[in-house]
Amino acid sequence: MHITFIFFLGLVFSLIGVIPPGLLNMTAAKISLKEGHVRGIVFSIGVCVVVLVQTYLASVSARYLSKNPDVIGVLRVSAFIIFVLITVYFLFIAKSIPKQQIKPKIKSKHSRFFQGIFLSAINVFPIPYQAYITITLASFGWMTFEQINIVAYVVGAATGTFVMLYMYIFFFDKIKSKTITSQKNMNRIIGGITGIISMVTLFNIIKAL
Secondary structure, rough: OHHHHHHHHHHHHHHHHHHHOOOHHHHHHHHHHHHHHHHHHHHHHHHHHHHHHHHHHHHHHHHHHHOOOOHHHHHHHHEEEEHHHHHHHHHHHHHHOOOOHOOOOOOOOOHHHHHHHHHHHHHHHHHHHHHHHHHHHHHHOOOOHHHHHHHHHHHHHHHHHHHHHHHHHHHHHOOOOOOOOHHHHHHHHHHHHHHHHHHHHHHHHHHOE
């Protein structure tokens, strides 16, 4: 299959996976609103670096993951614990900081890049998602697991993620004068999103038992 077609498959399915509001896209929007587009984009680049690695691992180990559900189970439990902690922080700790104390020094571009790497690394959901997608595409004959095809798909997935993150940055910049983009409400939105993700993850863990 032509690598350009596989690249666009990766781009499209990555876009679909990142469309729902989540920790990464909402954080990218929040950083952009507080510190400017450049730092929001730098954060997004950090996210995409990890997406490259995650998608590659998901692609090359797709068959293994599909035959070993226990591996995905461990990832789910780890993700559940992490997202519960993030939810508690944004809903109960971040918003309780006195107003005069929430004016930290603007972080460097490098720190935002590494923040993107860290948050993307703890977001393990792309691994089972991309593993499922690659197996499905292979079953349709649209993709094979040859190295060149995997690389094309991985680059497409990272590109799709960056495009969607930038769309969130652009959208929230357009509505930055609205109440929804205040510091307190942004924390509530992120905390609410991670809380929902935590509940869905817990439900999947219980269902798998």
